[in-house]
Amino acid sequence: MAGGKNTMNSMVKQTQRRTLFFFLLDMACLYGFIAAIQSLIDRLSQGLAFSPSCFWVLLGLLAGMVVCGFCSQYGFHMLPVLGKKEALERYERRLMAEDHSFFETHSTAFCLSLFQNEISLLAQQKVTFPVVFLYQSFSLIAGAAFLFFNEWRLALFLFGLIGACFFLTHVLSKKIAGHTRLVLDEKNKLFQILHENIEAHRVIRFLNKEAFFSARFCHTLEYGLVPIEKIQALLNAQYVTIYSILSRALPLLGAGIGLVFVALGWMGIGKIVSTYALMSLIQEPIMQLAEIRTQKHTMAALQATIDTVFVSKPRKSDQSYDFNDPIQKLDVQIEQFAYPGSPAILSGLSFSIEAGRHTKLAGPSGAGKSTLIALIMGVLQGKDARVCFNGVDGSSLSPAWRSRHVLLVDQKPKWFAVSMLDNITLGDSFSKAQIDEVIHACVLEDVLKEHSNAIHELSQGQAQRVSIARMLLRQPDVLILDEPISALDERTVALFLPRLKAYAQQHSITLLISSHNEAVDALCAQTIALKKA
Structure with missing residues (x-):
């Protein structure tokens, strides 16, 4: 068992490293492509002839993005599969090792819900978290460096605006994480009631009490789960709205200010195009890094829930007597x-x-x-x-x-x-x-x-x-x-x-x-x- 677990952990880590490598290679090809486009526009705006070598450079970079993009996405979508497999195997072994009192305390419905929700979700988030964090951090740093290289005054203004949005979403992310745990708790209660209804379906049918038990389920759904999910929906809407406005307005704002800088002689036309492209690209790492904060709070809440269920207990030893002695x-x-x-x-x-x-x-x-x-x-x-x-x-x-x-x-x-x-x-x-x-x-x-x-x-x-x-x-x-x-x-x-x-x-x-x-x-x-x- 231990060997299998170590093999799985090694496989997850190898997949994480390969995925991050191809993500970074894809990012390098992308920024190289933007730089090549900027150079081409500046060249054409100056009345210089189009060089065939530019075409082959652009084509090569585009091919690199296709290959690296596929490899990185395949690895990224394989990580949740591997992570969930490892976690389900690990916690299933822990579940089977629990004593009888555990199953007296925790119902079948609760255990099934725990595996379907908390354990599966936590496993998928844990294996993708480091890859997303590192890649989006590198992507944001590279984009910011590119912007500063193009025009540092424009970059300072735009990143000041982004910082304000980060502060607002930081507050929202904590609230979202707290409500995520409440949603999971209410889902566990709902699954418990549904499991009881299924287990006792024959008795319910014999007594003609379908309406009573359905009303019990619907009451828990309407007054337990749905109100919390409505609040969760409101928080998510506020969170997404901030970044939706930012993602639509920021590139245009950057291009508009860039035109002013062109009029002042501080920038060339090619840099406006690259700035617009960079501001569009930077939206993803900004949103992903903000999402990671929420995900971090959610993972901590999920882990706390699981830890309260699976409490480590000392194993009983058989050293005080002969294990093989028959019962007389x-x-x-x-x-x-x-x-x-x-x-x-x-x-x-x-x-x-x-x-x-x-x-x-x-x-x-x-x-x-x-x-x-x-x-x-x-x-x-x-x-x-x-x-x-x-x-x-x-x-x-x-x-x-x-x-x-x-x-x-x-x-x-x-x-x-x-x-x-x-x-x-x-x-x-x-x-x-x-x-x-x-x-x-x-x-x-x-x-x-x-x-x-x-x-x-x-x-x-x-x-x-x-x-x-x-x-x-x-x-x-x-x-x-x-x-x-x-x-x-x-x-x-x-x-x-x-x-x-x-x-x-x-x-x-x-x-x-x-x-x-x-x-x-x-x-x-x-x-x-x-x-x-």
């Missing part, structure tokens, strides 16, 4: 556990599970089975809830240790848009014998023949067994199954449970099964019965 005993002691603002859902619970002693977790809905599983898996933690593996407190164990020793199959199957075998292996290497064994244990032989390449065609029960096969193949010490046979028919249950028991015994896997089905009783040596608090 699981101890659970819960004096009391409650969600914030709610009464206790678990209290006075204490039990142990010895290795190889399969256990059923029973109890009515709402008794806390899912909460207990979350505590064992480390998804939840409580000061009065203690889960130990071989006497070691589970809160001190790293995600890497858990992925090796304790796994969970949720009641809702998890599958991905890849082939069935890839869903089971997830890119890890297993022998054909290992895969065939787990396929047999989960009664998936016929399913594999029919749906080897199309996981989305599976039924709920088939997908559930694929999820179980995925975890069994990794042979953890403890495997927790949440309602593993809830979507299976009686015939499949009769085949699956004995095979599951045999596989677990063969590979020293201890099963903890949460189920309402009595068929699981024959598989388990003990039952932990929970009652509603």
